[in-house]
Amino acid sequence: MGAFLDxxxxxxxxxxxxxxxxRYGLSSMQGWRVxxxxxxxxxxxxxxxxxxxxxxxxxxxxxxxxxxxxxxxxLLEHITNNPDFQGAAPEPTxxxxxxxxxxxxxxxxxxxxxxxxxxxxxDRSGSTAxxxxxxxxxxxxxxxxxxxxxxxxxxxxxxxxxxxxxxNPLEKERIQNAGGSVxxxxxxxxxxxxxxxxxxxYKCVHGKGPTEQLVSPExxxxxxxxxxxxxxxxxxxxxxxxxxxxxxxxxxxxxxRLEVTDDLEKVCNExxxxxxxxxxxxxxxxxxxxxxxxxxxxxxxxxxxxDLDKYLExxxxxxxxxxxxxxxxxxxxxxxxxxxxxxxxxxxxxxxASKRSVIEAVYxxxxxxxxxxTDSASTxxxx
Numbered sequence: 001m002g003a004f005l006d007x008x009x010x011x012x013x014x015x016x017x018x019x020x021x022x023r024y025g026l027s028s029m030q031g032w033r034v035x036x037x038x039x040x041x042x043x044x045x046x047x048x049x050x051x052x053x054x055x056x057x058x059x060x061x062x063x064x065x066x067x068x069x070x071x072x073x074x075l076l077e078h079i080t081n082n083p084d085f086q087g088a089a090p091e092p093t094x095x096x097x098x099x100x101x102x103x104x105x106x107x108x109x110x111x112x113x114x115x116x117x118x119x120x121x122x123d124r125s126g127s128t129a130x131x132x133x134x135x136x137x138x139x140x141x142x143x144x145x146x147x148x149x150x151x152x153x154x155x156x157x158x159x160x161x162x163x164x165x166x167x168n169p170l171e172k173e174r175i176q177n178a179g180g181s182v183x184x185x186x187x188x189x190x191x192x193x194x195x196x197x198x199x200x201x202y203k204c205v206h207g208k209g210p211t212e213q214l215v216s217p218e219x220x221x222x223x224x225x226x227x228x229x230x231x232x233x234x235x236x237x238x239x240x241x242x243x244x245x246x247x248x249x250x251x252x253x254x255x256x257r258l259e260v261t262d263d264l265e266k267v268c269n270e271x272x273x274x275x276x277x278x279x280x281x282x283x284x285x286x287x288x289x290x291x292x293x294x295x296x297x298x299x300x301x302x303x304x305x306x307d308l309d310k311y312l313e314x315x316x317x318x319x320x321x322x323x324x325x326x327x328x329x330x331x332x333x334x335x336x337x338x339x340x341x342x343x344x345x346x347x348x349x350x351x352x353a354s355k356r357s358v359i360e361a362v363y364x365x366x367x368x369x370x371x372x373x374t375d376s377a378s379t380x381x382x383x
Contacts (some may be wrong), residue, residue, distance in 0.1 A: 004032045008276060014265040019044035020054050021292055025264025028285035031240065038060030038238055038285040039072035041131070047080055050091060050135075057131030058285050059186045060238035064125030070112055070330040078111070078131075079104030094138065098221045101133070101142055104173035106210055107376065109197050109217035114216030116200060124200030126191075129219065130161060130236050132289065137226055139234065144219040145193045147238045150175075152251045160247050162220065163239075171195070178205045180214040187214050190325055195219075231256075234289040236324045239272075240282030244275050245349060253349030254288065259301035264288050270354060277353040308345045309358050312338070316362040328367045331360060 009030040015026040016079055022044065030036040032249050039059040046053040062069030079085055085092055085100020091098065116123040141149050143161035150160035164171055166182045171194035180202075183189035187202060196217045198297025202215035211218040235250060245253070253274070257267040269325050272284040323329050336358065339352055347354045 003034055004281065005034060007055070007333035008032045009036075010273070010276070012269055012272065012358075014269070015042060016265050017042060020052055020136075022054060022289055023264060023294075024056065024285040024287060024289045025268045025286070027265060027268030027272050029276070029283070031272075031276055031284055032281045033283050035065065036281045036283055037065040037068055037125075038067040039065070039127075040285055040287060041072045041076060042287060043076060045252060046076070048086065049242040050080070052136050053091075054134045054136075054288055054289075055131065056234075056236055056287050057129055057142070058147055058238055058287055059126055059127045059129050059197075059238045060145065060240075060283070061287070062193075062196075063199075064068055064123070066123050067112060067125045068127035071108065071129060071197055074111075075104065075129065075131075078108040082107060094223050097133065097138075097140055098223065099137075101140065101219060101221050105129075105144060105197065105217050105219045109203075112198060113200050113203070120250070123198065124201060126193075126196040126215070127381075128158050128164075128193055128196050128238070130238075132234050132236060134234075134289070139226060139231075141222045141224065142219050144195045144197065144217065146242075147236070148242050148247075149234060149236045150247055150251070151224065151234050152232040152255070153227060155232070155255070157247045157251050159222070159224055161222070163242075164193055164220075166192070168194065174212060174216065175214050178208050178212060178214045191215065217272075220232065229289075229293055231291040232294045233291065235286065236289075238282070238284065239287040240280045240284040241271065241275050241286055243282065244278040244280045251346055251349070253354065254303070254348045254370075255295050256349070258290070258295040259298045260305045264290065270350070273357060273379045274350045274354040277356045304345050308355070312355055312358055313341075313362045315341075316359055317366060320363070322325040322364055331363050334359065334363055353371070 013028045024042055024309035028038050040058045044054045045051045059068035059071050079101050082100055082103045084103040087096030128147045130149045132144040133140040141161050146163040149157045163317055164285050166187045167185045172182050180188050186192050197217050199215045203213040205213055257270055268286050268288050271286050319334050
C-alpha cells in the first residue's frame with residue numbers, strides 16, 4: 001500500500017503547561033507512516049466562566065488528517081457552547097456535562113459533513129477521539145474509537161476507557177443492523193474502528209439515525225470523582241502507543257520516569273521512542289496530565305538510572321571490543337546481545353527498548369565509521 005517510510009521520522013512536536021493544580025506535557029511523532037494524521041488539544045481554563053476546568057484530547061486520524069485537525073480546533077467549542085452542556089448555573093451538573101459532550105460530538109460530525117458536501121465531494125478521512133475534561137470535583141473521560149485514556153490512582157491503573165472495535169458484541173450488532181458486516185475484525189472488511197468522527201462513507205444508511213450507522217460518532221463518557229490524595233496522572237494516547245504497551249506497563253513506565261525527571265515533555269518523548277523501538281508502526285501521540293499527588297523525583301531513583309546508563313555504556317564497549325579483528329558489529333547485534341542478558345534496574349514496562357537511545361549514543365561514539373542506517377530503527381527488526 002506504500003503507507004510506510006523507509007526509515008521512521010523521529011522528530012517530535014512537544015508542548016507543556018500548567019494551571020488548575022495540573023501539569024501536562026505532550027509529544028507526537030510521525031514514525032513509520034507516510035503522513036502525520038494525529039492532532040491534539042490542551043486547554044487550561046474553559047470558556048463560560050469555567051476557569052477552573054481543563055480539557056485535553058488526542059485525535060487519531062485515518063485516510064487523511066482533515067477531520068482530526070478540525071476536531072482539535074473546534075470540538076471543545078461544540079461541547080461548551082451547546083445548551084445541553086450549559087444547563088444549570090453557575091456550572092454544569094454531571095448530567096449536563098455528559099449530555100453536552102454527547103451533543104457536541106454529534107453536532108461537530110453533522111457540521112463537518114455539511115462542510116464536506118458543500119465542497120462537492122465527501123471528505124473520506126475520519127478520526128478517533130479520546131479526551132479528559134477535568135473539573136474541580138470530577139474527571140470526565142471521553143472516548144470515541146480505539147485511542148485510550150487511563151487514570152493512575154494510588155500506584156495502579158484505576159480506570160481505562162474501552163476501545164470501540166467492530167468485533168465488540170454491541171458494536172457488531174449495530175453494524176449488522178445497519179446492513180454491514182464485520183470481516184477480518186473490520187467494518188465491511190475495511191475500517192478497523194466502529195466509532196469515529198468523519199468517515200461519512202459509513203454514515204449514509206437511510207432510515208437510521210446518526211448513532212445507528214455502520215460507524216457511530218457517539219462517544220462514551222465516564223465520570224469519576226477526583227481523589228486529591230490518590231490521583232496521580234492521566235494518560236491519553238492513540239493506538240500507536242497501546243499496540244505495543246499494555247495499560248499496566250505504560251503506567252509503571254511513566255511512574256518510573258517521573259521519579260527521575262519532572263520534565264513531562266521528556267517523559268512523553270521517552271514513551272513514543274520506547275513504543276517505536278517496541279515495534280509500533282503507527283503515528284504516535286501521548287498527553288500526560290499530572291495531579292499534585294503524581295510521583296516526585298527521587299535522588300535514589302536518579303542514582304539508579306545513572307548507574308544503569310553507565311553499566312549499559314560499559315557493556316556496549318565490551319561487546320564492540322570483543323569482536324576484535326572481525327570489525328565493529330552492527331547495532332542490531334549489540335541490541336540482540338544485550339537482550340539475552342539479565343540487566344538489573346531496567347525501567348519497568350519499557351525494559352531494554354526504553355534504553356535504546358542511550359545504547360545508540362555510545363555505539364555511535366565508538367563507531368565513527370558507521371553507515372547512516374545504524375542511526376534509525378531497522379525496518380525488519382528493532383533489535
